[in-house]
Ligand SMILES: C/C=C/C(=O)SCCNC(=O)CCNC(=O)[C@H](O)C(C)(C)COP(=O)(O)OP(=O)(O)OC[C@H]1O[C@@H](n2cnc3c(N)ncnc32)[C@H](O)[C@@H]1OP(=O)(O)O
């Protein structure tokens with residue numbers, strides 16, 4: 001592994017040098033264990049502690065198949081899907097690995113008693129499998145997390161519709177929170193040169209998801225002037241949705257839960273901000289009853305902030321707790337676009353407000369390769385910036401996941417894998433200097 005790291009850090013290394021490097025037999029990886037899937041049985045979601053289920057193990061390097069690449073991972077990031085994996089909710093991800101393993105001989109590699117998690121990476125290609133022409137050893141890359149087989153016609157208009165669509169590092173093994181990762185070569189994209197490894201690894205999953213959900217025609221197709229209600233506007237998804245709204249000439253109405261988070265949104269350029277804690281919205285009277293008066297109070301507050309207008313697009317992901325309010329505050333003909341249900345997936349809303357006002361609910365999930373590429377291109381051009389706050393070592397990944405689970409973090413949380421320290425890997429200092437304030441906006445808060 002030291003030889004690999006030396007080659008990555010030497011400005012003189014050539015593709016041939018990388019191709020000649022011997023692969024290590026094993027590498028360090030963040031895992032959850034199949035024999036521990038019941039460890040949190042009986043506990044409330046909030047009390048399930050990722051620090052107990054997340055392990056740092058030595059694992060063998062997987063065999064490389066056709067159309068695949070092995071990547072030396074310099075940095076990765078914590079996504080909420082790794083929190084779900086680590087608390088075995090809504091179900092254990094080992095079921096996904098077993099199901100994938102049953103599809104063909106090569107996929108059997110994924111069905112192991114340990115799951116190497118993580119759905120982001122920035123690093124360097126070490127080896128490519130047969131049939132890979134677009135990438136070569138030594139390429140500096142980021143990887144998006146869409147894994148598809150594309151043997152069915154279903155996915156050929158939109159790869160997200162492939163019946164064998166999986167999220168890498170969640171529904172497949174050999175994820176990015178590790179020193180080496182196995183990806184399909186059509187997950188690779190150029191690493192933005194003006195960013196360090198950990199900055200480049202931070203946006204991938206959430207940036208691509210927010211791009212499809214909000215900007216793409218497959219999502220809400222946001223346009224100039226739209227009022228966009230963004231839940232968790234300084235969180236993982238929300239910090240990118242807010243930037244897309246501002247960069248696209250829309251009007252973000254940012255919902256957050258503290259003064260500090262409101263300040264972050266202001267520093268991104270947002271003006272309309274609602275602190276859901278300070279204003280104490282209680283959309284639910286009890287476990288089973290919502291309070292439409294609270295939806296109305298929320299809608300009134302939005303009208304105050306927009307000069308009397310209602311919401312064109314709701315960027316939804318909290319789910320059960322907020323969905324009734326989200327449907328209510330959307331304007332006639334408006335769109336609620338949802339990609340998650342952090343607070344519960346059995347949503348309840350008053351359907352009269354949906355059909356009588358001709359509103360639409362759009363389900364959105366990650367992004368196809370083209371959407372992920374376009375989202376990464378915006379990062380590379382300095383139009384959208386990483387929202388990296390803290391950086392942890394690989395050993396501290398459990399703590400990093402705990403922070404995200406408990407909503408103690410801001411923006412995105414990074415993890416150094418092979419990178420010995422933060423700040424390495426910048427190739428375009430001039431462009432970096434132009435954007436340095438925006439790049440550092442979330443750092444150490
Ligand atoms: C990029 C980052 C993303 C995120 O962070 S997203 C957040 C994290 N992700 C999640 O929380 C999602 C986790 N996944 C799940 O919870 C589950 O993954 C799903 C609920 C999405 C699906 O559950 P499943 O068990 O995989 O599928 P089924 O459809 O409930 O069960 C499969 C069986 O149901 C049959 N079936 C499917 N559709 C129909 C139909 N329309 N009519 C009749 N049967 C149907 C199938 O055939 C099959 O059957 P047979 O078990 O016998 O093989």
Ligand SMILES: NC(=O)C1=CN([C@@H]2O[C@H](COP(=O)(O)OP(=O)(O)OC[C@H]3O[C@@H](n4cnc5c(N)ncnc54)[C@H](OP(=O)(O)O)[C@@H]3O)[C@@H](O)[C@H]2O)C=CC1
Nearest residue numbers: 080209232235236237256257318321339340342343365366
């Ligand atoms: N389908 C897909 O492709 C994807 C789905 N996801 C899913 O989306 C969800 C969010 O991910 P991500 O943004 O990365 O997570 P983060 O935790 O980084 O951000 C979510 C934000 O939502 C807000 N929030 C949390 N709970 C509630 C609540 N009950 N009511 C209102 N606001 C709430 C919080 O902000 P505040 O406290 O300031 O209000 C929090 O910071 C997760 O469930 C994740 O699995 C994520 C990426 C892709």
